[in-house]
Amino acid sequence: MTLFERIIAREIPADIVYEDADTLAFRDITPQAPIHILIVPKRVIPRVGEALPDDQAQLGALLLTAGAVARQLGICTTSQGFRLVINHGKDAGETVPHLHVHLLAGRPLSWPPG
Numbered sequence: 001m002t003l004f005e006r007i008i009a010r011e012i013p014a015d016i017v018y019e020d021a022d023t024l025a026f027r028d029i030t031p032q033a034p035i036h037i038l039i040v041p042k043r044v045i046p047r048v049g050e051a052l053p054d055d056q057a058q059l060g061a062l063l064l065t066a067g068a069v070a071r072q073l074g075i076c077t078t079s080q081g082f083r084l085v086i087n088h089g090k091d092a093g094e095t096v097p098h099l100h101v102h103l104l105a106g107r108p109l110s111w112p113p114g
């Protein structure tokens, strides 16, 4: 069972901000911005580069949830805005093998990212 499956199962507590049939969104335990939310599919896909055509609905649900969370938090504006990040593999900083989208906001986010 992945760490995020244990959060989905409520075995590990998390600050959950959104849930629907396919996805869960909760605050990152080590936030990298004033707003740092993780959005995960309930059915595990290990990482984005291993997603299959059958995962299409799950992948779409992640982005729809990201938008819903941004609207819910009041950051879905062109002036404030937010950034979505998916890390695949060690060099990208992936630490949990359960696909997750980082939603970062609440401060200016430099570009290009580090």
Ligand code: 5GP
Pocket (backbone or CB within 6 Å): 003, 012, 014, 015, 026, 027, 028, 029, 030, 031, 038, 086, 087, 093, 094, 095, 096, 097, 100
């Ligand atoms: P990755 O580095 O794999 O892209 O992202 C994993 C994220 O999970 C990290 O940002 C890390 O802070 C977060 N994380 C790790 N353990 C926990 C936990 O137990 N609870 C929550 N809410 N976030 C966690």
